[in-house]
Amino acid sequence: MSVRVMRSLSDTELSATYGSEEEMVIKKGSWTEEEDSLLINYVNLLGEGHWNSLALSAGLKRTGKSCRLRWLNYLRPNVRRGNITLQEQLLILELHSRWGNRWAKIAEQLPGRTDNEIKNYWRTRVVKQAKQLKCDVNSKQFRDAVRFVWMPRLMERIQASSGNASSSYGHDQTTLCNTQTHGESSGANPMMFCDSSMISSYSSGVDVQPPSVSDASTTSSCNLMGDVSCSSDSAQKGWQQWDYSDLQAFEPNHGFGDADLWTDENMWFLQQHLADDF
DNA sequence: AATAGGATCAACCGCCGTTAA
DNA sequence: CTTAACGGCGGTTGATCCTAT
Numbered sequence: 001m002s003v004r005v006m007r008s009l010s011d012t013e014l015s016a017t018y019g020s021e022e023e024m025v026i027k028k029g030s031w032t033e034e035e036d037s038l039l040i041n042y043v044n045l046l047g048e049g050h051w052n053s054l055a056l057s058a059g060l061k062r063t064g065k066s067c068r069l070r071w072l073n074y075l076r077p078n079v080r081r082g083n084i085t086l087q088e089q090l091l092i093l094e095l096h097s098r099w100g101n102r103w104a105k106i107a108e109q110l111p112g113r114t115d116n117e118i119k120n121y122w123r124t125r126v127v128k129q130a131k132q133l134k135c136d137v138n139s140k141q142f143r144d145a146v147r148f149v150w151m152p153r154l155m156e157r158i159q160a161s162s163g164n165a166s167s168s169y170g171h172d173q174t175t176l177c178n179t180q181t182h183g184e185s186s187g188a189n190p191m192m193f194c195d196s197s198m199i200s201s202y203s204s205g206v207d208v209q210p211p212s213v214s215d216a217s218t219t220s221s222c223n224l225m226g227d228v229s230c231s232s233d234s235a236q237k238g239w240q241q242w243d244y245s246d247l248q249a250f251e252p253n254h255g256f257g258d259a260d261l262w263t264d265e266n267m268w269f270l271q272q273h274l275a276d277d278f
Numbered sequence: 279a280a281t282a283g284g285a286t287c288a289a290c291c292g293c294c295g296t297t298a299a
Numbered sequence: 300c301t302t303a304a305c306g307g308c309g310g311t312t313g314a315t316c317c318t319a320t
Contacts, residue, residue, distance in 0.1 A: 028313085029292070052305070068306070069289065104308060119309075120287055128285085 027061040031070055035060060039067055040075055073114045080112030084121050086161070090154045092118055093126075093146055 031039075042058040048071065051064030060067060073079070084092070095106045103115035103122075110118065121129055126146075130137035133145065 030288075049306085063290095064305075065291095065307090066289075101309065115308075118286075123310095124286060210289075 025061060026063055028066070030072075035062070036070070036075055036273065039071060043071055043075075069116075073116050079114065080110075084113075084117075086154050086158045089121075089125075090151060092121060093151050093154070096126075097143065097147065127161065194211050215223065 038060055042054050046054055046057065053064075055062050055067045058067075061068075082261040092106060094108055099105055100102045100117075100121075107115040108115050109120050117169050119143045127137045129150075130139075130142045133142060135142045135145075180265060
């Protein structure tokens with residue numbers, strides 16, 4: 001069977017021919033409600049997988065890939081939509097620092113979120129922030145900024161809100177963060193550390209263990225940044241001096257135009273005191 | 279009210295690994 | 300062993316929405 005591909009113009013419905021001449025027109029573009037209903041019905045009937053044959057069975061003029069994507073990213077039960085929560089942001093930053101652009105793997109740790117959504121978040125929020133800071137998103141400078149400013153700030157806000165609101169997953173977050181300092185890192189910003197229960201409690205409802213962030217010799221509280229330990233005197237001193245309390249630039253819907261909160265002084269600090277220490 | 283530019287996100291593309299014929 | 304089909308994944312695009320002017 002030959003396949004002719006036609007790109008739809010928004011809601012334009014394409015006529016598809018099928019049959020005697022063994023030609024099928026593949027529809028592209030936005031999915032209609034009818035297509036969604038068809039797909040849902042046939043996935044319920046046949047189960048996930050075998051997307052090409054499912055598409056044919058359902059009479060959908062779509063590729064198997066397109067059906068799979070639509071199902072996984074939109075129609076599948078328990079897909080979480082809407083704003084990425086602070087906890088989710090923190091987890092994404094943490095996991096990305098460990099795994100890089102392994103979106104699917106990261107998504108496994110955020111129940112209901114899709115790799116596509118996480119990827120979009122990264123590109124629209126994180127990459128943009130890096131651009132505003134005039135550094136490459138993969139640069140050590142920016143990674144340090146994420147570790148030592150953005151993530152602590154997120155944790156601070158999570159902690160601040162944990163007392164008066166249950167998590168979006170309906171779990172008590174009172175044990176979210178452990179702000180005690182560590183022996184070997186006592187000079188570091190306490191917000192850098194978090195009880196390892198944080199991630200697993202975040203991933204509530206799903207039996208997910210956080211990635212190993214500490215070996216057996218470490219204390220029960222772990223460094224959320226995993227492989228980072230603030231062992232440099234200069235960095236520790238810098239942390240004590242660095243006032244990041246006003247940072248809003250990283251917060252969603254909070255005007256990324258506030259990136260000037262990332263002052264030259266702070267960036268200089270990062271470059272001078274952190275870049276070589278970790 | 280109009281519009282330009284930015285932000286967001288759904289969906290497509292291409293590559294790659296796996297599997298079955 | 301080879302090859303084609305399929306599914307999964309990350310990268311990218313483009314339509315739509317939002318906001319500032």
